[in-house]
Each structure stands twice: as C-alpha cells, then as structure tokens.
Amino acid sequence: METQELRTLLESVQAGSVSLEDAMEQLRRLPFEDLGYAKVDHHRAVRTGYPEVIYCAGKTPEQIVGILRNMLARGTRNILGTRLSQEAFEKIAPELEGCPLQYDPLSRVLVVKREAVEMPETHILVATAGTSDMPVAEEAAITAETFGNKVERIYDVGVAGIHRLLSYTDRIMSANVVIAVAGMEGALPSVLGGLVDKPVIAVPTSVGYGANFGGLSALLTMINSCASGISVVNIDNGFGAGYLASMINRMPMQR
Structure with a gap:
C-alpha cells in the first residue's frame, strides 16, 4: 500500500464509504x-x-514471480x-502475462510500470568513464527514472581523453545531481567534483585489469578524492547511486 492509497483509505473511512472492519482487513497486511x-x-x-525493490540475484524464478504477484495484488x-x-x-515473463514488464538486458533491471510518476523539473546526469561501465550506469539511470526523475546520459568520457568530458561542460553543470561511474583507477568523480556545484555520487565498477582488484582500486580512489561534495557507494552499486540521486533530486517535491 502506497502513501496516496493509505490516505484514500483513511478518507473513505472518515466519509463512511468504507467500513472500519474493511479498513482493518486491508491494514492487517501492514507492515509486511x-x-x-x-x-x-x-x-x-x-x-x-519508495516501494520495496526486489534484488533478484539468488532468488528462483518462482520466488520472484511470487513476490511480484503479491506486490501487484496489494x-x-x-x-x-x-x-x-x-x-x-x-x-x-510467461507467468505474468498481461503485466507491463520492461526488461533491460544490459543492466539486468526489471521494471513494472503501471502508473506515471510526477517528475521535478530538475534532472540527474549519469556519466561513465568508459563504455564497459555502462551496465552499472544503466542500473543507476533506470532506477532513477523508475522513481520519477529525468535522466541524461553521457557515456565514455573518462580522463584518458579528458577533452571528451570537457566538451559536455554546459550539460554537466546544468544537472541537479551527477552520478559518476568509473572503473580502472576511478578518477572521473574527482574531475567532475571540481567542475560542478551539485552533489556527485561516485560509483566504482569492477572494470579493470588485475591491480584493479575487482573495483577496489577505484573505490579507494573515490573515497580519497580531494574534491568536495562527493559521496561514494559500493562497487558496481548502480542501484544505490540511482536511489540516492532520486532522493536528492526529488527533495523539493517531498517537503
């Protein structure tokens, strides 16, 4: 049950169109x-x-279907x-025929979208150092879009060719929140942190050669950044970055 539905239920009880017993039956399913x-x-x-998000890795298809059906029914x-x-x-997919499923194989994200979400005028920018960082970046972008945000993408603008990044300076500075996704040495967030006056969310990825240690080198670089205004999420955690960026971008609407 979402906030608006709970409000509607309480207003219906107040108006007398829903009995107290019926309301109690619906509320009995809360909190879980x-x-x-x-x-x-x-x-x-x-x-x-924000409703609960399903982390699908490690769950069987049957379990995922069961959770989806339960959430849809409620x-x-x-x-x-x-x-x-x-x-x-x-x-x-065949078990949920008729349900508006959207699946992105690059990010491995599933979206069930049954209702448009009002969006703020401001937007989130997602930037990657390289093309190989795109799966994590798309997880962040789709998460933010699902939660009701406009998202702009700028990919393959790492510091190995910094002129590529600088060619987008105006677009970068117009964003309300920046998500910087990078593997290898993870330098992109520090550069962006020195360019913008908005929060930068750094996402280290496991992209890189052996001394990258599965993303640990990028993580340490981002944590030790000398640029201010940077927060860091875990390795490959595009979802966490998209969620945090959405919270920041939508704050004026939630006051």
Missing part, C-alpha cells in the same frame, strides 16, 4: 506479509516514499527488480 521465503514490506512506501503501482538474468526473465 510473510510468504515463507520472503517477507514483503508493503509499508516501505509509506515510510520512505496495490504497488511501480516495481523495480535488480540483477535479474536474461534466463530468469524468460521464465518469469
């Missing part, structure tokens, strides 16, 4: 529903403004699932 293999947090949207309008393999999606 136990499916045995998962406890679905239907109260999360009321607490945080009125969740838009649902996000991350780290869903192509193979799992092909098993899930």
Whole structure:
C-alpha cells in the first residue's frame, strides 16, 4: 500500500464509504506479509516514499514471480527488480502475462510500470568513464527514472581523453545531481567534483585489469578524492547511486 492509497483509505473511512472492519482487513497486511521465503514490506512506501525493490540475484524464478504477484495484488503501482538474468526473465515473463514488464538486458533491471510518476523539473546526469561501465550506469539511470526523475546520459568520457568530458561542460553543470561511474583507477568523480556545484555520487565498477582488484582500486580512489561534495557507494552499486540521486533530486517535491 502506497502513501496516496493509505490516505484514500483513511478518507473513505472518515466519509463512511468504507467500513472500519474493511479498513482493518486491508491494514492487517501492514507492515509486511510473510510468504515463507520472503517477507514483503508493503509499508516501505509509506515510510520512505519508495516501494520495496526486489534484488533478484539468488532468488528462483518462482520466488520472484511470487513476490511480484503479491506486490501487484496489494496495490504497488511501480516495481523495480535488480540483477535479474536474461534466463530468469524468460521464465518469469510467461507467468505474468498481461503485466507491463520492461526488461533491460544490459543492466539486468526489471521494471513494472503501471502508473506515471510526477517528475521535478530538475534532472540527474549519469556519466561513465568508459563504455564497459555502462551496465552499472544503466542500473543507476533506470532506477532513477523508475522513481520519477529525468535522466541524461553521457557515456565514455573518462580522463584518458579528458577533452571528451570537457566538451559536455554546459550539460554537466546544468544537472541537479551527477552520478559518476568509473572503473580502472576511478578518477572521473574527482574531475567532475571540481567542475560542478551539485552533489556527485561516485560509483566504482569492477572494470579493470588485475591491480584493479575487482573495483577496489577505484573505490579507494573515490573515497580519497580531494574534491568536495562527493559521496561514494559500493562497487558496481548502480542501484544505490540511482536511489540516492532520486532522493536528492526529488527533495523539493517531498517537503
């Protein structure tokens, strides 16, 4: 149950169009529903403004379908699932025929979008150092879009050819939040942090050769950045970056 639906329910009780018993039956499903293999947090949207997100890695297709059906039946309008393999999606899709599923194989993100979300005028920019960083960047971008944000993408503008990045200076500076995605040595966020007067969310990726240590070198570079205004999420955590950027970008609408 999302915030607007809860408000509508309470107003219906107040107006007398819904009985107290019926309202109690609906509220009984809060704050979570136990499916045995998962406890679905239907109260999360009321607490945080965003419904629960399904982390699909490690879950069977049957479990994912069960969680999706439960959320849909309980009125969740838009649902996000991350780290869903192509193979799992092909098993899930026939079980949810008629449901508006959108799947992006690059980012491995599943979106169920049943309702448009009002968007702020400001936008989020997602930039990558290289083309190989795009799967993580797209996870961030699609997450932010699903939660109701305009997102602009600038890819393959790493510091190895910094003139590429500088050619987009006006577009970069017009963003309300910047997500910088980079592997290798992870220098891109520091450069962007020195260019913009808005928050920069740094995302280290596991892209790189052996001494990259699966993204650890990029993570340490970003944590040790001398540029101010940079926050850092975990390695390959595009979802976390997109979620945080959405919270920042939508703050004026949530006051």
